[in-house]
Amino acid sequence: MDPIISTALVILLLPLLSFVVLFFFGERLPRRGDWVGVGALGVCLLLALVIFGHFWGRHDPTYRIEQGWTWLSIDRLHIDAGILIDGMTAVMLVVVTLVSFLVHVFSTSYMHGDRRYSRYFAFLGWFTFSMLGIVLSNSLFFLYVFWELVGLASYLLIGFWFHKPSAAAANKKAFLTNRVGDFGFWLGILFFFTAVGSFRYLDLFTGVASGMLAGKTLTIAGVLLFMGCVGKSAQVPLHVWLPDAMEGPTPVSALIHAATMVAAGVYMTARLFPLFSPTALLVIAYVGAITAFFAATIALVATDIKKGLAYSTISQLGYMVMAVGVGGVVSGMFHLTTHAAFKALLFLGSGSVIHAVHTQEMPEMGGLRRKLPITFITFTLGTLAIAGVPPFAGFFSKDAILGDALAFAMEKPQHFLPFVLALLAAALTAFYMFRMVYLTFAGKPRDQHKYEHAHEGSWAITGPLIVLAMLSVCAGWGGWFGRFVAKPGPVVIDHAAHSMGAMGGMHGMSGMGGTSGMGGMHEMPASPSPAPALATDATSGAPTSAAPATGSEHAGHEGHTMMGEAAPAAGAATADAAEHAAHAAHIRHTAHRRAMLLSLLVAGTGILLSTLTYLRRSISSAGAQAALPRVYQLLNRKYYFDEFYGVVVGRGLFLWNAALAAFDKHVIDGLVNGAGYATRGISWLFGMYDRYFVDGLVNGTGELIRQFGSLARQAQTGRIQTYFLGVISGLVLLIILYKAVLMP
Amino acid sequence: MLEIGLRHYLTLAALLLSAGVFTVISRRNAVVILMGVELILNAAALSFVAFSRYVTTGIVGQLVAVFVVVVAAAEAAVALAIVLAIFRNFQTVHVNQVDRLRK
Amino acid sequence: MPGLEIVSRSSLLTWMAFVPLIGAAAIIALPRASRGAHRWVALTTAAVPLLLAIQLFLTFDRATPGIQFSTQAEWIKSFNIQYFVGVDGISVTMVLLTALLSFLCIIASWGIEKATKGYFALFLLLETGMLGVFISLDFFLFYVFWEVMLLPMYFLIGIWGGPRREYAAIKFFLYTLFGSVLMLLALIALYFNVKDPVTGGHTFNMLAMMNQANHSAWLLNSGVRHILFLGLFVGFAIKVPIFPFHTWLPDAHVEAPTAVSVILAGVLLKMGTYGIFRVCYPMLPDAARWFSVPLAILGAINIVYGACVAMAQTDMKKLVAYSSVSHMGYVCLGMAVFNEAGFTGAMMQMFNHGCITAMLFLMVGVIYDRTHHREISGFGGLMMKMPRYSSLFSLALFAALGLPGLSGFVGEALVFVGAFRVYQTVTIISGLGIIIGAAYVLWMLQRVFLGPLNPKYEKLPDISLREMLSAVPIAVIVVLLGVYPPPIIDMIKVSLVNLLRHIPA
Secondary structure (H helix, E strand, O other): HHHHHHHHHHHHHHHHHHHHHHHHHHHHOOHHHHHHHHHHHHHHHHHHHHHHHHHHOOOOOOOOOEEEEEEEEOOOEEEEEEEEHHHHHHHHHHHHHHHHHHHHHHHHHHOOOOOOOHHHHHHHHHHHHHHHHHHHOHHHHHHHHHHHHHHHHHHHHHHOOOOHHHHHHHHHHHHHHHHHHHHHHHHHHHHHHHHHHOOOOHHHHHHHHHHOOHHHHHHHHHHHHHHHHHHHHHOOOOOOOOHHHHHHHHHHHHHHHHHHHHHHHHHHHHHOOHHOOOOHHHHHHHHHHHHHHHHHHHHHOOHHHHHHHHHHHHHHHHHHHHHHOOOHHHHHHHHHHHHHHHHHHHHHHEEEEEEHHHHOOOHHHHOOOOOOHHHHHHHHHHHHHHHOOOOOOOHHHHHHHHHHHHHHHHHHHHOOOHHHHHHHHHHHHHHHHHHHHHHHHHHOOOHHHHHHHHHOOOOHHHHHHHHHHHHHHHHHHHHHHHOOOOOOOOOOOOOOOOOOOOOOOOOOOOOOOOOOOOOOOEEOOOOOOOOOHHHHHHOOOOOOOOOOOOOHHHHHHHHHHOOOOEEEEEEEOOOHHHHHHHHHHHHHHHHHHHHHHHHHHHHHHHHHHHHHHOOOOOOOHHHHHHHHHHHHHHHHOOOHHHHHHHHHHHHHHHHHHHHHHHHHHHHHHHHHHHHHHHHHHHHHHHHHHHHHHHHHHHHHHHHHHHHHHHHHHHOOOHHHHHHHHHHHHHHHHHHHHHHHHHOO | OOOOHHHHHHHHHHHHHHHHHHHHHHOOEEEHHHHHHHHHHHHHHHHHHHHHHOOOOOOOHHHHHHHHHHHHHHHHHHHHHHHHHHHHHHHEEEEEHHOOHHH | OOOOOOOOOOOOOHHHHHHHHHHHHHHHHHOOHHHHHHHHHHHHHHHHHHHHHHHHHHHHHOOOOOOEEEEEEEEEEHHHHEEEEEOOOHHHHHHHHHHHHHHHHHHHHHHOOOOOOHHHHHHHHHHHHHHHHHHHHHHHHHHHHHHHHHHHHHHHHHHHHOOOHHHHHHHHHHHHEEEHHHHHHHHHHHHHHHHHOOOOOOOHHHHHHHOHEEEEOOOOOOOHHHHHHHHHHHHHHHHHOOOOOOOOHHHHHHOOOOHHHHHHHHHHHHHHHHHHHHHHHHOOOHHHOHHHHHHHHEEEEEHHHHHHHOOOOOOOHHHHHHHHHHHHHHHHHHHOOHHHHHHHHHHHHHHHHHHHHHHHHHHHHHEEEEEEEEOOOOOOOOOHHHHHHHHHHHHHHHHOOOOOOHHHHHHHHHHHHHHHHHHHHHHHHHHHHHHHHHHHHHHHHHHHHHOOOOOHOOOOOOOOOOHHHHHHHHHHHHHHHOOOOOOHHHHHHHHHHHHHHOOOO
């Protein structure tokens, strides 16, 4: 086994071990076992950094290692479990283990003294295990498996304080909403499996590239797959669970509902990018853009700090999803990474605040910068990052996304909406995030009592904040991300390059190398693309597509933004394609320059407006509310989504089920019982006939014989003298007979 | 002078038999019934002796008559014992009242 | 289906099936008052089949589709009826399941106080009947065991059941008997139209019946085959139960004592689908193919309908009972698709559902013993007071909703994988079961275990050691098979693939 694979296995299994130990023996361990979780995650983080370093050194976003094991094999059906590690995985490993480790540390203080303290750490371990499973798995089947398992972890942790009815309702809602998405996700997986006959990503890419699934079916399958992302990454219209999920402990919100699990949907779409047809990508882009804008507007009026952050998370996830939709896999994943840092920071910061003042309502805070200086500084750094202020991390990633969206809009002017929505969302983000900072930390304390009692937490609280703040500042520097992730190009089947696999290796411009040998290990550096690389565009059924990037386009794109290292250039393309590519590259170049300016502009506007409203108070927020009562009401009620679902899904489903149950009880069972009654009725008739006619005959015969018997019985007196008289009479009779008849 | 012959013996025997049968049938007293039985037996014994004297040679008939007398004695003894037992249990020798099996 | 040969002989199965009968006789011989003795004798006798089942699991040859551990002897010579038993991949898992659940149910029945003598004797008789059904390879013998099992079940529900026990017991009995009659007719028709390959006379031998070369000309008529198939199918469908023959199930499950519910849901339901696999499919493969689309649709109805109705229930046991209807729908769907994934998924689902639903009923029984009611709305916050119990129950519930990593998922996933290729629309509709299944499970979890503790249950003791003993082994199996299913899959797949090969396209 490759050492990288075995390292990854250790990373995967350590949190599971932590879960098992803590679940069964946690209460009996010293310190109720928190050190087990923290220690396990610490080791995981170190190992993840080792893998990260390995890939850093490789400098090659197309390098991948894969190993599979047979899980199930029935005749021709094989389902394999496998690990796939490439740059994207390496980054995700660090993201997950890092945030998880910091949250573990944070929780030792935040959850101190909780009744189910060790259970909490057990669940965190379980979550980390499942999340790492999503990141590491090499097939849709196991992606789905771990997908559900993180759902369980999320369920357990949202409902951690299950004695609160709101928490008990929230975790159900989260799981169910996710299930709706997973229903589509699973069907999408079935579509792909049925067409291609394998769950393995690389086989699927090859299969789709070779047209085993094309046209409308491919689009439908892609959209269904995306439904999984809609559920998990809380996209409209399945976003309703995420704000409610804030019922969980705040560190959990930071880990699961901000940094990692909710990003799994984005990771999935990015990972499976080659499976989406251009139409499906368009759907993805629009859903993402709408979500980004729409959630940002709700965040404007939130008063609960965690709910505000939750809507901000939805909005940012919408950003990432949109990025993937417009073809910006790299920018989407990059934003995922930076977002994990600053959103975890913001959530942990809010946790620190909540820990200090014991409320989540921002109107009860204010002026906390003096009491919680470290939290204030780190929270502000996170806010600057998310608002897209250079040179903080969020600026680079958000700018990359906006650039991709603008390029998309410039290539296809009819689809300008995603870019516009994203731009507006950027402005709104800057606005509401600063509003949050001002309301919480600036001004005068609005609740003096709470203010008095507030104090900064221990190092376990502040330490993670500082680490994350540092990352929020510098995670965007240096264009390092291009070392790890490159946009997967169109997949081409190349029979010549690799003879070992049955299906052959796959090489787009990004060299999706891989063979389909079972249980084998594949180590495949990028190889020069063969000439017909671009021709496969048609096979994926997309005449209007600009999504599959060409080599030079890609290089231009990456080169312009922050990735100094362009992926190794693809081989020679045809002249036409080259021209097209050059054109596309030009568009991208322009787009990114414009997008950067625009994004700076809108972010600045947002911050300015927010400052004027909430710090300087020169614009009255109450006045704005009063001026637009309808809009305020609409936002405050979150566009009435919950009410709508409450009526349609909750009430409707309830009525439907009750109706079916009544049908079952009265109609189906009624038929059965009716058949029973009918049988009994007929039986009664037969019984009557039997009793009075058939039995009458039988009884009549009996009666007759009985009567006769009682008559004959009279002769039986039991007196010898009677019998003797008979004997004598008989004798006399015989003698007379003898005399009279026989001897006349 | 009328000579006493077989016919007279047989007639007497018949009369005895009839008397015995009538007694057995008509009387309800167990002792009386027993006496009737004795009459029947003696009627038979008389017939045997008569036939032996007038019809055959030898004394077979007389022997049987003696045997009948012996048996009758034994029978009377057993029967009287039963009647005694019945009397002890039922305080009566009236056969109509000894009808527990019938009920 | 030619090619099903006897590959090994052993008296193991005979011992397995009849040791419980000996135990039942021993219990009858004991005095009425010695309750402890009844229990211990029952436990010891039920342990024998379990140990033998473990041996069976370890020594079963997973590479052959043939009949293993078989015994063959004359029984009623004039009708050519044989005592012929054996197992192959189709029946072996059911035998394991029966032996396991029977043993655990004896543990779960420890608290029975009413007429223990009759209870345990009938229970052991029931075990003999069930094992007999799964190992019989002579159709007559099969039928005899099928009916033998009915009788103790009737009394167990009718005497030891809940308030409406007589109604439920009679309903169950009549329903099943109705199916049995249809089966009997088909059985007789088959008897007179199948020729014993050795003697040339009539035969009840299932292996002979599976070979169409032995079928008479009349039997080869497709109309006749369809009617025979339907007769057998309805007989088995009532046991499954397939919509619309399912209404005996909620009544019987709810009224039966805990252990009997476990056996009903865990083993008896499987007899229906087992019968279809054992009898209908190999003997009348063309008719099976003819009926596949209706079966798939019935499966989908079972899944969605059962789940919807389950959601509307207010009684925990009824909810679990309807969830069984839903889960058996997956088995039907899997059986209807005629490919390796579907068949294996169906078989796997049979085994797994047996385990999961058994655990669910055991758990409901635990709480019923403590509170004497099962109203979902009457609980709340039990997680606080009974953490161990709640964890076990939640595990079973999550397994029931098909959470990956637990065994319920494996069967469902395989069924979906197999079915999607064949009946896309039906499968998509069945997929709704994923959502609704989660809905009723979570709804119940929320109302029973989460939220504030109902003050009435402030002093509720957590699950006892004995109750744990009856449930934990199943929990372990559910987890192990969920993580790594090959131990069971490998046992069944060869036989199923062989069966599949002999069904005409």
